[in-house]
Amino acid sequence: MAQNKNALIRYKTIDKCLQNRYRQWTLQDLIDACSDALYEYEGRDINVSKRTVQLDIQLMRSDKLGYNAPIEVYDKKYYRYEEENYSITNIPITENDMNVLSETVEMLKQFKDFSLFSELGGIIHRLEDKVHTEKSNSASIIHLDKNEDLKGLNHLDVLYQSILKKICLDIEYQSFKAKESTLITLHPYILKEFNNRWFLVGRIQKNKQLITMALDRIINIKYNLKINYKLKDFDGDSYYKDTIGVTVLDNRGLHDMILKVDAKNAPYVITKPFHHSQEIIEHCDDGSVIFSIRVHLNFELERLILGFGESIEVIKPKVLRKRISKKLRMASSLYGN
Numbered sequence: 001m002a003q004n005k006n007a008l009i010r011y012k013t014i015d016k017c018l019q020n021r022y023r024q025w026t027l028q029d030l031i032d033a034c035s036d037a038l039y040e041y042e043g044r045d046i047n048v049s050k051r052t053v054q055l056d057i058q059l060m061r062s063d064k065l066g067y068n069a070p071i072e073v074y075d076k077k078y079y080r081y082e083e084e085n086y087s088i089t090n091i092p093i094t095e096n097d098m099n100v101l102s103e104t105v106e107m108l109k110q111f112k113d114f115s116l117f118s119e120l121g122g123i124i125h126r127l128e129d130k131v132h133t134e135k136s137n138s139a140s141i142i143h144l145d146k147n148e149d150l151k152g153l154n155h156l157d158v159l160y161q162s163i164l165k166k167i168c169l170d171i172e173y174q175s176f177k178a179k180e181s182t183l184i185t186l187h188p189y190i191l192k193e194f195n196n197r198w199f200l201v202g203r204i205q206k207n208k209q210l211i212t213m214a215l216d217r218i219i220n221i222k223y224n225l226k227i228n229y230k231l232k233d234f235d236g237d238s239y240y241k242d243t244i245g246v247t248v249l250d251n252r253g254l255h256d257m258i259l260k261v262d263a264k265n266a267p268y269v270i271t272k273p274f275h276h277s278q279e280i281i282e283h284c285d286d287g288s289v290i291f292s293i294r295v296h297l298n299f300e301l302e303r304l305i306l307g308f309g310e311s312i313e314v315i316k317p318k319v320l321r322k323r324i325s326k327k328l329r330m331a332s333s334l335y336g337n
Contacts, residue, residue, distance in 0.1 A: 010037070010052070011060060011067075013033050015087055016033075017030055021081075024080075025078060026079070027053060027079065028050075031050060031053050034053060035048045040222075041161065070082035098131060105127050105131055150196065152214070155218050155221055159221070163188045163190065167229060168205065168228075169222065169224055170184075171186055172184075173213055175214075175217055185227065186213075187205065187230055187231070188202040190234075190236040194245055194300075195300075198216075199214055199215065205227060242294065243295060243296050243298065243300075244274065244304060246300065249296040249297070253298065254296055255317045255320070256294050256316070257292060257293045257314070258281065258292050258315040260289070261289055261291070263286055273293075275293045278291055297317070297320055302327070305320075306327060
């Protein structure tokens with residue numbers, strides 16, 4: 001690993017430590033944390049000297065990196081941020097960084113029409129908007145759904161690196177239904193975002209079962225270097241091919257669905273299909289549309305249909321029609337007569 005990358009990992013590690021004000025951090029604690037972080041990334045021991053961490057702290061305090069981190073020593077041996085909510089990740093982008101970003105965006109825009117980059121169109125526009133906003137100090141043009149209080153996003157980098165470098169994980173996990181947390185050894189495969197939440201898909205070491213874990217239910221993650229990582233021909237696109245959302249069922253849960261949406265909502269369903277398998281069966285005289293999809297009958301599909309309320313009707317399968325009917329009756333009962 002290049003030395004500058006080692007340094008960035010150390011800066012990030014020291015930053016995370018000093019953000020945790022519930023613990024007192026000695027210089028040795030910071031050295032140990034940096035050593036552990038580099039071992040997790042590299043899978044081998046890398047000697048981090050006392051002098052190295054002292055220089056890191058000195059650099060973080062200075063303006064050479066643009067951090068000007070308010071790191072102070074108290075009780076003659078403990079380190080912390082003088083400003084309680086400070087983090088090096090919160091520093092503003094410099095003018096030079098902004099110029100580099102601008103050049104990068106302009107370069108990417110030249111390639112957005114090529115098939116290899118066809119999916120980058122939205123990302124490029126968002127980058128361009130962010131750069132414009134920062135440079136002109138004006139309001140953002142593009143607004144995206146985001147959940148500022150979403151938990152688990154701090155795990156994204158570790159999970160991404162473990163998938164990229166094919167490293168198994170020991171994950172302490174507690175689902176909403178579980179009373180206690182469970183330690184799961186996992187072969188991580190992909191990260192998936194759905195409905196403003198992030199999920200990890202992987203295979204459990206013990207029973208080889210595929211599992212989907214919500215990042216906001218992960219309590220702790222550690223690399224497990226004792227187990228050889230196995231992918232077993234997993235393909236994310238194939239795995240989610242017949243699914244709306246993240247709940248993948250076996251073939252018994254796969255159904256051919258026929259639904260009817262009223263005239264008012266038909267344009268929304270036509271322009272934003274429920275699923276890639278969607279086909280229009282009939283344009284009715286009253287403007288309503290009958291369409292079909294072939295997907296798993298899961299929780300996310302039900303929520304999507306229920307979100308249309310009285311505007312949509314499930315024609316088949318019968319099991320879904322009965323299920324939606326029951327839930328609508330129960331919802332109606334909450335409001336009385």
